[in-house]
Amino acid sequence: MKIFCTGASGYIGGSVAAHLIAAGHQVSGLVRSPDKAEAVRARGIEPVMGTLDDSAVLAQAARTADIVVNAASADHKGAVTALLDALAGSGKLFVHTSGSSIVGTRAKGGRSDAVFDEDTPITPSPARAARVALNEFILAYRDKGCRPAIVCPSLIYGDGLGANPNSVQIPLLIKLAKKRGNAAHAGPGENVWSNVHIDDLVTLYALAIEKAPAGSFYFAENGELSMRDACVAINRMLGFAGPPAAMSMTEAAAEWGEGTTEDTMASNSRVRARRARQLGWKPNARGLIEEIEQGCYREMLRFWRPQS
Template identity: 30%
Template structure:
């Protein structure tokens, strides 16, 4: 199978490229720069120059392949809604190239879009993108499905692993800057997690099996209390750990307070049983050690 992967040189995308190649597939990887092209070539894949603003190039890339895995997203939070709206158009464009072919299109979303006072499953749906802009990606996947595209949704939790530039390094950076590790309130809000290599397997299994189930949770650990994360970080950095609330939490975490307080209990049972997925990589707390995050 020849697979078009967007974000092919990224943290998750590069793991997917490796996983596909190891399974004997060919990969055409979307890259924006010479550095990205070199990284994808070194993995053993074929680089494809383009970007998320060039919808025609995305259509052409998708049309050349037997499946599409979309992981690229502009994480510039200063224009977050615009980026979410753009992702909707990107998915529509690639979907147009696949309509009526039964070729799978796998779209990336996040478990953080879901909200309820219960364990959430793969069949739950986020609120409208008018309330949660990032939900536009899932809405686009549904829209292209109605146009005859074999589309799938993978919701990711906190993805961790070597060379991570996401949420965990942000928390570590704040802790270093403030000289104290903090959690909000009692710190019982939970982060779900998955190692990047385990997440990559979910994408591969979807394009290979193309099951009837359409939404998946690449979640290896359903709920790690944020207090535990803050405590391990404090130990490694040899700083105090404490609770923060209200204005103190705002002052400590700044714009990241929303994410530090985030708690989404999610199940991945359907994903595991449908795909036969068994995560095997180290857990989040196991990786908060020298040589990985420190």
């Protein structure tokens, strides 16, 4: 099949595209520059020059594809609208990438016992209300003659493909630990995030392409971990003695920015991928602690330079 993928040069989109190409599909991908076009072409992806604001480019690419995967942005309504309007009435599949911070609780590093599956009602934080509304907007296109589905990953880890071969939280923690000589978390670090390996995540996209009914929503997770436990593992991997440090929220915001601190590094996002497993998804990649201590993050250390 012909698949058009936004974010084809990024962590999720590049990894999904590589998996689909290996399965025999023809993949085209949205890229913003000649350098990125050359990079994705080298991986077997046909580049489509443009940005998420180029509605005509997006619509044309969607119309010529059998399937569209949006992995560039969880929040860009203009791009989503252009793609879905082009697919309306076609019966084609549109897979959108959201993120489990939609259930996030701003807990300043404290633990929450709230756990969500796909049927749990969500009252999003103000920072994620627009994303939840966009998800609802997307799924409503099941009544407009296309097949929308949403994959909603939790904290992603592991070595992916694309210009940025890694996700957000774990690299931020490792880079800060190298800078300080000790891992550090926001507040007490008791906040918990579910997590999923990138290798498992791409298989869920492939399964959704094959089997997801119109209007489907899937969390993606295979375990959970507190930020403090992640920091303990980072200290062991880096050979730092002693426990990780607890930063104040002000200190953490100075390192990561207020939004990232409040909604990602100090929040809780605990989800269960019940529907994904009912679809037949069977995640089996190595766990997050093992990946930190023995896997790609240890290997990546040689490419990271100390910050001055």
